Amino acid sequence: MVSGSDIVVETKNLTKIYRDFWGRQKVRALKALDLQIKRGEVFGLLGPNGSGKTTTIKLLLGLLFPTSGEIQILGKSASDVTKNERIGYLPEESYLYRFLNAEETLDFYGRLFNMSGVVRRQRVAQLINMVGLDAARKRQLREYSKGMTRRIGLAQALINDPDLILLDEPTSGLDPIGTKNMKDLIIELRNQGKTVIMSSHLLADVQDVCDRVGILYQGELKELGRVDELLQISTQTEIRAEGLSDGARKKIEQIIQEDGAALNFSGHPTTTLEELFLNIIAESEARPGRRVRGGAKE
């Protein structure tokens, strides 16, 4: 755990400018980022492609060196290798050795943490089970599907039971079930008291799991705050009810009009496509061989 402080990551005036060989400025990837991330929160970095999300994560990890500004991560400098003892990192795409199989991959990364043989074997078995790759544990990664690669990548990031986990586009390339599992896992990690930093351009993902988000655009931090606060529309009120009769609904609409407020919408809510898809899958698994009709549960 972080000693003496609840701040896990802190950046001050963090700036990264990409230069070409002659030192000429090419891109200003990140402009004066000030950020504080507290222990135990899930922080989302949000923004369109090329907004500086990945650059930020790479700077935090020491894969890139800042042009100016400071980074404190787990109380250490980003260039300090020892910080990595307690960090897990899932890169944008799982850059793994395609000639190793799942077990060998995790065993290799375990060795990099100087784990003993016993601990390593135990941890490898546990993680393979957790990400659901038991059946493919002896297959080379070159034969893996995108989703499987992503899962072994995640297992790799968790090999050292890290306190701080950085996930770069964790849901990219995953099917809705994979996305759901990933999101469940992130929430599970938060429940274990771990800090998670994730970047994404998929707004729904961020909304579902993140406590706080920072929105980056063209290298600048545009918005920062708690998700529920940011998304709350304080001038509007939503009422949801189950089994309401049409007569009762009319009465409510009448009351709203009497109150002088404007009625924006009244009717049956639609579900999200994601939810629909997940329900269909769940239904199919429960009763195989039947075509499932209707999406949302009545």
Next chain:
Amino acid sequence: MIIEKPVPSLWEFLFVPSEYPISFGGLWIVVILALAFLTALAGLLFSILHAGSFGKGITGFGSNTVRTFADLFYLAPSRVWAIARLAVKESLRRRVLFLCVVFMLFLMFAGWFMNADRIDPAKQYLTFVLSMSTYLILLLAVFLSAFSLPNEIKSKTIFTIVTKPVRSSEIVLGRIIGFTIVGTAILVFMSLASYAFVSFSLQHEHVLTMEDLRPYEGSSPKILDSGATLLMVGSTRQKNNHRHGVEVYDDGTVLVEDVNNHAHDVTVISDILKSTGKISTDETGGLRFKVLPSREQLQARVPLYARSLVFRDTSGTDQAKGIDVGHEWQYRYYIGNFDKSSNDAGIFNFTGVTEKKFSDGLPVEMTLGVFRTYKGTIDKPVQASIAVRNPRNGLHAEVQIFHTEEYITKSLFIPRKISNVSADVVQRKSGGLETPSVIDPSLSTKRDFDLFEDFVADGEIELWIRCIDNQQFVGVSQFDVYLHEADASVFVNFFKGYYGIWQQMFLLLSFGVLFSTFLGGPVSMVAASGIMIAGFCKELMVQLAVRENLGGGPLESFMRMLKQSNLMEEMQKGMTASFVTSADYVSAFFLMMISRVIPPLSDYAYYKTALVAGFDIPANWIFVHSVTTFGYVLPIFFIAYIILSNREVAK
């Protein structure tokens, strides 16, 4: 074997200055300090430029330096081993073992084109397998090491490595170790395959039947120590361009002459011999012979070189140098002819000549140079003589007159018992002093002598080589004449030879890894290959740097080309000439600096020379070269580590 310098011991190599005013150990420290200074300067400049202010730059540089050194102490063997294992797996996946197949194919095809019909077939086969192994393994070393890290950076797998608690030092070291393991495995395979190939190719049998033999008709019967009497003489049928003389004795013993460094075991098949244990002259008709495959044809001679060589001039005075017959070979001098009026001789002083080592006598081997002032009968060799002298009392006796053979190792044997020779006492003169100062005239007699009792004093003996043909010259250097002390294991020597190749491989792949920390794959491969070529041409580079060559430096040579003036012509004096000369001094200075740090790959080629020539590779070479190799790899590792740890891998 041609060596020009004595093999230094490890101590001498490290601490005793020889060619330069500083010993190699000292030179190493100077180079390391210079490198450290340059690296620090570059780092400091970069740091100041990067930080934008002087103060910040210095503190940044300071903390970075402290971290760099401190990190070295956290180097964990288990992580290094993990990276090394990965490098091995990666190499195997790149099908490097295919190289073994390629090597076998080369051997197969070579088998068609090479044959054992030469005078010394072992040389040809050894040269081939050693060269082939060297080229293939060095190519592999360069390819593997140069592409690995750039590929990881390109495929971004490096991201998952450096975000673990892995030090850059471990990445560099693990890679070097991993590739070394792969290279070593392949080299071991190559050495075993080569050994089998050479032994198999040289192996042959001869035919020997009764038709090849005739009864022994000497005036006196020849009887062995065992009591067996010589019955028949003759020679085997020809095979591989040679035949062996044989002597058949009446107890079934067959003595076979040594030709091309080998002999064969021959057994007699005869019913009569089986029953009576003797072959009689009448019953030889039914004899059959079984000639076994040749015994070992490869050699690993252990030479005992002379401690010193001095030249005795015509007047009988010792000189450090002999007669110079021109710029033929700098280290070899010539001995003029010896007769009543001249005293010319080359005096080799041997130490460590003990009865235990040479109980039967002294096997002397030599490669002499010959310089003829007149052709004479061209196929008649120049004659020389060899004499022994006791360095203490001056007792001197000529033991043999022999024909010189240029380019071929001549073997002589000075027996333990030297019967019926005239000895005299010969004094040596140097610097006005005579040794021995007082001579004992009673020693000058004609009698039987014992080599160790009469000529060896405290393990010391002098061998005098003289040219006895009028107006001809015999050339010698200190390492041209040696005593064949023992024969080492050929098999072990073969591996020592491959150790020479291993060191070259180890050096080159370290360079490959170094370049790959800051260059792309193809560029680091070219750079490592450049080091390889420069390493093999190191002697030439040094020669150019010390301006020993004719025609001057690059600018002067260029001027000469433009003016079409030849190498010997003096440059026209004037502004241009002095400018050109001084510019060439500057380039020579830089060439000198570069040539000093280029690894001496050509030195490792001595292993091949020794192996091909059939000499045991001395332990001192192995020590000295091993230290040299690691002396290079250590700073390479360090520089590679500094570069990698200060590099943005995600860029």
